[in-house]
Amino acid sequence: MATFKPSSALKRMATILQPDEAEEPILTPPVREAVHQWMTEIRAADEMAKLGIKPRCTALLSGPPGCGKTTLAHHFAMRLGLALVCVNTDQLVSSSLGGTGQNVAAIFAAIEEQEDLCVLFLMSLTRSRASGRSGGANAPTR
Numbered sequence: 001m002a003t004f005k006p007s008s009a010l011k012r013m014a015t016i017l018q019p020d021e022a023e024e025p026i027l028t029p030p031v032r033e034a035v036h037q038w039m040t041e042i043r044a045a046d047e048m049a050k051l052g053i054k055p056r057c058t059a060l061l062s063g064p065p066g067c068g069k070t071t072l073a074h075h076f077a078m079r080l081g082l083a084l085v086c087v088n089t090d091q092l093v094s095s096s097l098g099g100t101g102q103n104v105a106a107i108f109a110a111i112e113e114q115e116d117l118c119v120l121f122l123m124s125l126t127r128s129r130a131s132g133r134s135g136g137a138n139a140p141t142r
């Protein structure tokens, strides 16, 4: 499996998990089935293209800290033979006008400049408003 060589720009913005470092995740039957279905879909991309359909290319992983989201994403990337590029979305948020959008664009630009494909993993820490300083209704926890 080829090693993904991130540019210095990408290294500054992301943590790179190489495919050969992935662990085997323990999955509940529904998650295992969902991963299997998605993998089947990706492997059938050529046949699907003939029908004008593209395989899904995004997924939302949610769950409490330490339940295995990163482990699963890393394993999934490994199954595709790709590195996992992990970006903490908190670091992208900027208080300057348009700053957040520019940071997001910079990530995609840095990935596009890479020679090899990769899987982008956006890690978001959603907090309940009730536990923060802003008060008000609880934010959706996903």
Ligand SMILES: Nc1ncnc2c1ncn2[C@@H]1O[C@H](COP(=O)(O)OP(=O)(O)OP(=O)(O)O)[C@@H](O)[C@H]1O
Binding pocket: 023, 024, 025, 026, 027, 063, 064, 065, 066, 067, 068, 069, 070, 071, 072
């Ligand atoms: N389902 C799982 N299968 C195998 N290992 C797991 C699983 N869940 C957690 N682990 C182990 O626990 C450690 C933490 O898991 P991981 O980092 O994947 O959790 P996470 O959901 O991404 O947490 P966070 O929300 O804090 O980012 C991993 O190093 C892994 O070894």
Ligand SMILES: [Mg+2]
Binding pocket: 069, 070, 071, 123
């Ligand atoms: Mg994680």
